[in-house]
Amino acid sequence: MKKVVLSGLAIMLLAPAVAFTQSGMGKPTAATYITDEEVKAVNALPGVDRTIRVMDIGPENFAIGIIHRVATGGARAGAGAAAGRGAAAAGGAGRAAGAGRGAAPQGEPCGEQVGATPAGATPGAIAHDQQTEGYLIVSGGGTLVTGGKIVNGRRSPADSEVTKVLNGPSCSGPTVGDVVKKVVKTGDIIIIPAGVPHGWTDIGDHVDYLSFRPSARVLEAGYVNPAIKK
DSSP, rough: OOOOOOOOOEEEEEOOSSBBBBTOSOOOOOOEEEEEHHHHHHTTSSSEEEEEEEESSSEEEEEEEEEEEEEETHHHHHHHHGGGGGGOSSSSHHHHHHHHSSSSOOOOEEEOOOOOOOTTTEEEEEEEEOOOEEEEEEEEEEEEEEEEEEEEEEOOTTTTTIIIIOSSEEEEEEEEEEEEEEEEEOOOOOEEOOOOOOOEOOOOEEEEEEEEEEEEEEEEOOOOOTOOHH
């Protein structure tokens, strides 16, 4: 795994964590701190998309993860997870968050269903029904593909652990239309609204990025990655 440049990072999520008042009103009363060491410990796990924590912040839940994608092409086995990252193996929350997003299962059809995928379609997109994502590139870079519409897609299983702790209900498949391809690098920030298809291509060596996911209680609060669970 390539070294993640997170010098001196101690992430304080400004949204409070799971600490409730005694009145039982469900109002959080404390912040959550995620240290540089914890981020690195989770990023050292195998796989692609690793959730670090999912927190109840009152009106919604909030997840943060660290994603590691290897070079496209020769190392396709790791980076190609974008093609079906909506639902990796459903072998428990720890495995789901540690194993990353793997090959897409044959779920229910989603997106626009056409007879044959149009020539020139960009493979490997995913769109989350309700889940907005923010990315902070912390190491490496590549070409991020966003926009357009998914054709001949497949839905992620509603009961999979990946759906519960990573990104909620999603549709994966090739994307066509008004697609934007933009090279991103360390330090860049990207915000992807719910419903917007996105994926990666042309990753040179690797790309690592923190993912911030505010969720209307789609993701299950209380999850802590086993690598940092005390």
